[in-house]
Amino acid sequence: MLHDKTIILAISSSIAAYKSCEIVSQLKKLGAEVWVVMTREATNLVTPLTFRTLSGNPVICDLFSPELSKIPVPHISLTKKADLLLIAPCTANIIGKIASGIADDALTTMVLASSCQKLIAPAMNPLMWNNVVVGDNVKRLKKLNFEFIGPEEGKLACGDEDIGRMSEPEAIVSKAASLLVAKQDLAGKHILVTAGGTREAIDPVRYISNRSSGRMGYSLATAARERGASVTLISGPTNLSAPLDIKPIIVESAGGMLEAVMDYYNNANAVIMAAAVADYTTRKVQSTNQSKIKKSNKNLELVLRPTQDILATLSKQKGRKGRVLVGFALETHDLIENAKKKLKAKDLDLVVANDPKTFDSDAIKFSIIDKKGKISAFPQLAKSQAAHMILDRVSAYVR
Numbered sequence: 001m002l003h004d005k006t007i008i009l010a011i012s013s014s015i016a017a018y019k020s021c022e023i024v025s026q027l028k029k030l031g032a033e034v035w036v037v038m039t040r041e042a043t044n045l046v047t048p049l050t051f052r053t054l055s056g057n058p059v060i061c062d063l064f065s066p067e068l069s070k071i072p073v074p075h076i077s078l079t080k081k082a083d084l085l086l087i088a089p090c091t092a093n094i095i096g097k098i099a100s101g102i103a104d105d106a107l108t109t110m111v112l113a114s115s116c117q118k119l120i121a122p123a124m125n126p127l128m129w130n131n132v133v134v135g136d137n138v139k140r141l142k143k144l145n146f147e148f149i150g151p152e153e154g155k156l157a158c159g160d161e162d163i164g165r166m167s168e169p170e171a172i173v174s175k176a177a178s179l180l181v182a183k184q185d186l187a188g189k190h191i192l193v194t195a196g197g198t199r200e201a202i203d204p205v206r207y208i209s210n211r212s213s214g215r216m217g218y219s220l221a222t223a224a225r226e227r228g229a230s231v232t233l234i235s236g237p238t239n240l241s242a243p244l245d246i247k248p249i250i251v252e253s254a255g256g257m258l259e260a261v262m263d264y265y266n267n268a269n270a271v272i273m274a275a276a277v278a279d280y281t282t283r284k285v286q287s288t289n290q291s292k293i294k295k296s297n298k299n300l301e302l303v304l305r306p307t308q309d310i311l312a313t314l315s316k317q318k319g320r321k322g323r324v325l326v327g328f329a330l331e332t333h334d335l336i337e338n339a340k341k342k343l344k345a346k347d348l349d350l351v352v353a354n355d356p357k358t359f360d361s362d363a364i365k366f367s368i369i370d371k372k373g374k375i376s377a378f379p380q381l382a383k384s385q386a387a388h389m390i391l392d393r394v395s396a397y398v399r
């Protein structure tokens with residue numbers, strides 16, 4: 001798969017550096033030529049000899065090392081032939097240095113000298129990851145087209161259980177491979193993706209919503225773009241940054257999402273409804289109330305009315321053009337049965353069944369059910385990977 005590809009794997013000093021051994025092995029198995037560059041501090045955690053043995057190439061820790069004497073100006077000659085520079089693990093320090101254009105060691109010099117795609121897998125303590133300075137640096141790098149994978153939530157070496165773990169080697173290798181050999185099977189197609197939860201106003205300051213983070217929809221939009229599609233992303237309010245090359249259309253309520261979807265539906269070859277659209281909205285009596293409901297000791301009863309179902313509305317207008325409709329079914333019980341019912345009732349082409357653990361997570365365990373009732377079950381995957389699995393199916397339907 002990666003036979004003609006050269007990858008520079010840059011390793012900085014996080015305890016997650018031991019997982020980089022697995023990354024090298026997997027990349028080599030896929031046929032890539034791998035060169036490892038390490039920071040001085042990283043060599044305290046895993047020895048360069050390990051990576052030299054696994055990669056079959058000298059490990060670059062010092063640009064002036066006699067070991068590299070056969071490679072003239074290594075930071076230029078190697079970066080010129082690289083297809084991807086993967087930094088895994090990437091410390092807060094390296095993120096900061098790259099964002100500031102610092103080149104005071106082999107790793108940062110090679111990053112600054114490279115024009116190939118760059119993928120960063122951060123690893124750090126949650127306090128560091130949540131530090132605004134790190135956040136600003138990450139934002140800056142994303143704007144400069146650096147791709148990111150992770151960090152994930154989970155148990156960290158320091159004992160904390162929170163966000164900061166480096167993504168697993170399989171997910172990193174799969175992301176690297178998708179960047180290098182992304183199929184262009186959706187080129188010339190227009191894919192409409194919805195994402196996030198909607199908000200139904202109770203009064204000018206309060207609303208009813210759900211736990212959707214929008215990550216699945218954003219991953220789908222990113223993956224469809226990578227595969228050559230033009231993408232319209234319609235999203236409820238989220239905390240996510242806009243995917244590269246896509247300007248999301250932000251809507252507030254289920255009604256707003258329906259309107260926006262209808263605006264773009266005619267030009268779409270496929271609609272993937274990953275948004276968690278409210279099934280109920282507040283009755284007129286509350287939503288037209290322009291002043292905040294005052295606190296009192298009496299019970300407050302909200303009357304809710306059903307919203308207009310977007311997928312059902314779209315399926316009635318599918319028309320001759322043969323648009324592909326994909327729904328998501330999130331259920332707390334009888335997942336597959338309920339997902340099948342949804343597929344039938346709304347005349348969908350595909351339905352992605354998943355459970356509430358998906359909310360606010362970077363990973364998803366899911367099944368795809370098609371019109372013939374065929375069920376394909378997938379293990380827990382990073383949403384970025386899951387998005388490609390879903391698009392593999394969508395692309396088979398899109399005309």
Ligand SMILES: Cc1cc2nc3c(=O)[nH]c(=O)nc-3n(C[C@H](O)[C@H](O)[C@H](O)COP(=O)(O)O)c2cc1C
Pocket residue numbers: 011012013014015016039040041042090091092093094123124125128
């Ligand atoms: C055992 C150990 C583990 C560390 N893990 C991390 C980490 O996961 N992420 C991080 O940003 N810094 C981590 N640090 C701190 C960095 O090693 C430190 O900031 C260092 O100066 C970064 O150097 P480098 O980015 O050039 O590799 C760790 C330090 C130690 C001693």
